Amino acid sequence: MQIQIDVAMDYALGVDPLVNLAIEVARTDGQDVISDTIAIDYCTVTRVAGEGGLGTRIWADVTSPRMVLRYQATVDVTREVSALDTLAADPRQELPGDVLSFLRPSRLIESHSFLGFVERRFGHLSGGAKIAAMRDWIEAEMEYLPGSSNATTSAIDSFASRQGVCRDYAQLMCAFARAVGIPARCVSVYGLGVDPQDFHAVAQVWLSGGWHLVDPTGMARPDHMAVIAVGRDAGDIAFMETETPADLYYQSVSVMSVA
Template identity: 30%
Template sequence: MQRVVTAELDLELGSSVDLIFQITAAQGNPLVGEQLTFTQGDRTYTPTEIVDQSGSRLHRLLGEAGRLDVRYEATVDGQAASARTSDLEAITYLRPSRYCQSDEVFQQARRQFKGLQGHDLIAAVSEFVATSTTYTPGLSQGTDSAVTTLMTGQGVCRDYAHVVIALLRAMDMPARYAACFAPGLQPMDFHAVAEAYLDGAWYVIDGTRLANRRSLVRIATGRDAADCAFLSYHGGYVGLKRMRVDAWTVPDDVEGVDGLTPAALDGLETPAPASDDPSADDFLELVQLA
């Protein structure tokens, strides 16, 4: 399965500022082409790449005042290699974190999911979050946590992921947050899902059920959204003037993806791949992030 992913960010920098981006496909994804550029007028920045223990790729640069254009495009062909999880990682993903307060939801989780383990627990948590939360773009705040979302019953993908993670950790199952590109997602944006650790493997849980899990491309992995922000900055003002994210799966019978866009695919007499269709995903089945 070949997927094309893109991201465009137009930023306005008020002064010299330290910028850290997480917008590229994570290490381990089988890339057949990739381009990442940071331009400011005639100037092109060369960022420092930092790879964390989970394979997330951070790109850091010191930007100067003015408009900064960020462009990313990559073609991913096939499934990412599964990295071994250390005992330390598993322990880390059992602990409460900034947005996933498993200690605060402990009593609710223990009452609601009493006696459930393994796949049954994953399925029950996934179903509960999917049916008890309403997807509401624009109403969620960047500081909302799993506790907030459980109280309000609304949020966006990051909020769904935080609730799943908090409930699973409260039930002694390691769980983590993953930012990703999601072909077929509507509305299109960076996407967030949870992952549960069971029998030596990580399985994806998408409480929103707005994307097919088999087509996802990992960007970053962490305890919660605080570890996986697409942009963080220090030392100055940064305004996000425009952002566009896109991702799509190339049909098997289409040759060559250079310059291929979703609009171009619409003009072909080729149906969209099932991997782009959320309704083709059995969300209670165990699926690993490809």
């Protein structure tokens, strides 16, 4: 499936004009970038590799008090999707070294705190069937409520409040998976069908020797997503980071299928 992405951003910057951006679609397995362009007014751009070598991050050194940006891309999503319940959990001793770190708790994903709950609730299941049940539980139990969380909200906070947005759903999914010994990481994507359209966060779990996308909000299918970046938790996949506060003038994200 081909999708078109159109992002427009306009921010007033603080005293530090250096901005870190993760908005370009990654060139990685399961998706081919047919074309993409980015324009940032009055800016010098430096690119560095993203987490684990997946995707790129942009250092934008803006010489204006405002950052005005436009990003457009056409992506052919070729990702094959397997039913989760057909996938197996890999023994820990067989996990690749670059996957092991996604078994551990992180600052915003306190997976060690969920050991008792996930055993009581999902202990009768295994592998991908367990992940599918976790995904369904989160979608059913959480209320999608914009404004109910912020950049410091952790998986424990979301579990307690049962409210959040996509980043909170993804972090809770990762917390559950890591608690049962299944590596999981947070992923930023452009997702067809996401409502309201925005930068979207999902989870990715390691099963049967590979990474598999899981959206516990239920809004986007893995074969309708274009991956941007991955990380330990939502803090690693923020689309924009600044050292000093930036004020939003305007932002829009559009993801559409190509007829």
